[in-house]
Amino acid sequence: MHEMGLALEIIDIATASIPADLKGARVQRVNLTVGKLSAVVPDSLRFCFQVASRETPLEGASLNIEEVPVVARCLQCGNEWTIEEPVFRCPACDSPRIQVVSGRELDIRSIELEEKEGD
């Protein structure tokens, strides 16, 4: 629901990440990591990004979204597993003391710049 806000943040961060000596370069692709526990719909984010990136160095760039599963670790027995159903309890020892190790990511890993002519 706040994908437009996220798209604007992504554009800000990506634009600021273009090195000074490459100002004017266009971004071809943005590589993102999105955890399944984050409140983001990838398709909606792509749509917002496409609209919001007009007239920026990211216009026409693609969003490459790597979705990360929700992985938890049991603080009782050390078991680590992928949470497929919304049950936050260790399937091995039934302990509720678990830690979510991945799944909340919403990170920009990298941007890819178009190779400039004569580069």
Added chain:
Amino acid sequence: MPFSLFYTPMRRHHDHGRPHHHPHPADEHPDHETIRSGGGREIKVVRRVLDANDRMAEANRRLFAAHHIFVLNVMSSPGSGKTTVLMRTLEALMPELRCAVIVGDICSTLDADRLSVSGAPVVQVNTDEFGGDCHLAAHVIERASAELPLDDLDVLIVENVGNLVCPAEFDIGEDRRVVILSTTEGEEKPIKYPLMFRLCQATLLNKIDLLPYLDYDRQLAVDNIRQIHPDMAIFELSAKTGEGFAPWLAWLREAISAKQSA
């Protein structure tokens, strides 16, 4: 609603984002290194998209800590009774504790009008200025708190925008997060919105005065909450009659005094 823990991307280009304006704190100089890949140049970024919000939330947290103010973030779906719960809560806490409220809605000042009866200073934030945002972000809280007499406050209650999805994702610099779930919403909300129920420390099960008229399984609701968050503090209460408020108020007072003596 866009969020499900186990989202399957079935929709294609049918979500329409709204234009949205809010200040984006200037990005400092991210560490980047240039690596070659394929045809283009890949620049490492490694930044959280919500970095700007998280930093603003930390700044809020420092500001509130400097004033010894306890901050409560109250979230729920629309119509769960947030405002009524807060009116009764304020009535119990004041005047012994000096309270203020920031209330977020997409539009209207109806909730602020109701809450101002308590005598607490109330700042209404209408997110339509920000594109009808579905949540209160940290910078909105920073702006709103500038209108409050921070030196004369013990407690700041933030009534977030009615929504079980997005507010969970945005840290605002709070000390405690509470979600209100009313009996009329059924028992399954915790399973449907796991992030919200993972992140809150307490759930208020509101509108228990309606139980005689509903096919509502209170044990199932509690079990569903525990499935997502086994340690959740759960308070069954009625904002209308006041039933069940004592344990909730005791929990809240304990959290407030822990902050004040910190």
